[in-house]
């Protein structure tokens with residue numbers, strides 16, 4: 001007899017939603033995580049009274065009303081709207097690409113003027129169907145914006161030339177001909193007051209949780225602990241990398257406490273030129289409109305992932321896509337293991353999509 005119905009590997013958002021729903025249906029869940037804390041990449045740690053997003057800035061946004069209502073049962077969200085600023089050399093621009101950006105870039109006022117400039121710049125390249133990120137960027141916003149605000153940032157972030165990256169990476173960014181600096185087009189947006197960790201804490205209330213526990217060791221010693229496993233770690237690691245490594249980007253966060261109240265005046269400032277080694281600086285207090293006397297900032301340095309460090313961004317190019325499909329075939333043969341989440345599905349998932357996927361997964365399962 002197994003002690004649990006589900007062994008859930010990973011106390012991140014996917015694992016926590018699964019655990020919450022399965023527990024509600026009377027299932028017994030054990031959630032393990034190799035880290036020393038719950039909440040996976042949405043973990044927040046309080047420093048100087050500020051909720052610091054330890055694994056990078058997390059802004060909740062969705063157009064799915066059900067998911068918005070779902071997440072709101074676990075926390076009250078504030079009215080934060082993400083409006084990053086981009087720094088290129090000594091110039092400052094608003095993001096995403098909108099009339100404020102165009103007006104600053106070309107000293108113009110109207111949408112008509114902006115469209116004319118972009119069209120003229122696009123015509124130089126004559127791209128009918130963008131085949132990669134470079135062509136996508138050029139055909140979307142023209143050469144000036146591509147070179148100042150996309151090229152350097154993207155090459156730092158992904159460690160590859162834009163011409164070798166898939167176009168979809170920047171399709172996430174809105175392009176608008178209004179004076180609107182909201183980074184997302186979604187209907188709902190905000191930051192949970194008190195950070196993300198309490199959300200996951202509530203989701204895990206009915207489950208047993210074991211931290212500092214790596215699945216591979218644990219399952220060797222406890223092979224019959226549960227009837228089924230929900231695995232949200234790296235899919236290639238699950239299979240001992242036997243078909244080769246999937247590639248990821250990782251991020252190093254250099255976090256500093258500063259003895260000043262307001263360092264950069266905004267939560268997110270992107271450094272888009274190649275020569276600045278970090279991609280962005282996050283000033284965490286601004287996510288919750290904090291007024292603490294000190295401030296905490298994190299510089300993000302992006303690099304290629306190596307075993308032993310945290311994987312963050314799957315690299316969804318053709319080579320990795322094909323390798324993932326081969327692992328997916330192996331996964332389909334594991335009758336008692338469900339693969340989920342950002343790492344289990346090797347997918348660039350936002351939080352709302354992770355919740356949606358976990359809810360669908362529970363529904364199919366129970």
Ligand code: FAD
Nearest residue numbers: 010012013014034040041056058059215233341342350351
């Ligand atoms: P994770 O949070 O990674 O959880 C997986 C857990 O499994 C981890 O805790 C890990 O320690 C554990 N684990 C792995 N292997 C093992 C093992 N062998 N044994 C035991 N435990 C294991 N989304 C948004 O919606 N908005 C944003 O602004 C946003 N910003 C982001 C910024 C960054 C830098 C990153 C990397 C992601 C961002 N996301 C954002 C995405 C968001 O982080 C994910 O959608 C979400 O956290 C994924 O949840 P998950 O449970 O799939 O994965």
Ligand code: UDP
Nearest residue numbers: 086149150151153154157169170172270272
């Ligand atoms: N991007 C860019 N310039 C910026 C911000 C983003 O070129 O100032 C591109 C970059 O390729 C990045 C992608 O847009 O990887 C998606 O950006 P987003 O801010 O959504 O990335 P995330 O927050 O997930 O790192």
